[in-house]
Amino acid sequence: MTFEELIAPVGIDNFYKNYKGKQYFVIKSDRPRFKNYFSWHEFDNYLNQHKLGAWDRTPQLQVVLPDGGKYCKKKDPVKKSRDELYKLWKEGASFILTLSEFLNKELWNQCAEFEKHYGVGQSNIYCSSQKDAKVFPIHADSTDNFLFHVRGKIRWFIYKEFHKHGTPYRPKDSTLLESFVLDEGDLLYIPKGQFHRVETLSPRISISFHFTENKYKSSRGDWYDWKP
Numbered sequence: 001m002t003f004e005e006l007i008a009p010v011g012i013d014n015f016y017k018n019y020k021g022k023q024y025f026v027i028k029s030d031r032p033r034f035k036n037y038f039s040w041h042e043f044d045n046y047l048n049q050h051k052l053g054a055w056d057r058t059p060q061l062q063v064v065l066p067d068g069g070k071y072c073k074k075k076d077p078v079k080k081s082r083d084e085l086y087k088l089w090k091e092g093a094s095f096i097l098t099l100s101e102f103l104n105k106e107l108w109n110q111c112a113e114f115e116k117h118y119g120v121g122q123s124n125i126y127c128s129s130q131k132d133a134k135v136f137p138i139h140a141d142s143t144d145n146f147l148f149h150v151r152g153k154i155r156w157f158i159y160k161e162f163h164k165h166g167t168p169y170r171p172k173d174s175t176l177l178e179s180f181v182l183d184e185g186d187l188l189y190i191p192k193g194q195f196h197r198v199e200t201l202s203p204r205i206s207i208s209f210h211f212t213e214n215k216y217k218s219s220r221g222d223w224y225d226w227k228p
């Protein structure tokens with residue numbers, strides 16, 4: 001989907017003038033327009049590769065654990081087994097497939113499209129199995145964020161404060177600006193540094209696309225069709 005199509009009710013000029021880096025917005029959709037971006041079937045395939053043979057087949061996996069901690073497949077010295085991960089999933093952990101833009105053509109093309117306006121970036125896929133799953137606490141991200149809500153329902157909380165570099169932040173100081181529910185096909189833009197969090201209302205898949213600000217010609221190139 002082109003950037004213009006994605007943010008159509010806002011418009012490109014209006015985006016740069018009134019929203020970019022300053023103001024979040026939600027674009028509701030009357031259809032699940034992101035349904036081809038990632039499916040539960042693809043999630044199932046991805047997780048079932050875990051620990052098959054000696055090769056690392058799920059290098060992108062991160063987990064928000066039921067106790068609030070985080071497991072990073074790549075960095076944590078003790079790797080979790082597929083059984084352990086499955087148990088965590090059923091107990092309400094959220095799974096994040098980071099740097100996932102190569103997992104299918106839709107994700108790749110969407111990143112390439114954003115990179116006409118931003119520097120090189122990535123997509124992260126957030127999946128939860130249930131209502132009230134464990135998710136990240138209030139935080140701010142260091143880049144602009146475009147959130148595609150793909151499956152299920154989720155409640156977002158946007159806070160007034162923006163993270164200022166080098167300033168300590170205490171979550172209890174946050175001032176809630178707005179809370180709203182996203183359905184399948186809805187888009188949320190959060191400017192760089194604005195505090196936010198979510199609450200899952202059902203099993204869900206959300207995708208965040210985020211990019212460096214350093215706009216230059218993307219080296220991503222086209223998605224090639226390798227099928228013979």
Ligand SMILES: [Fe+2]
Pocket residue numbers: 139140141196
């Ligand atoms: Fe975030």
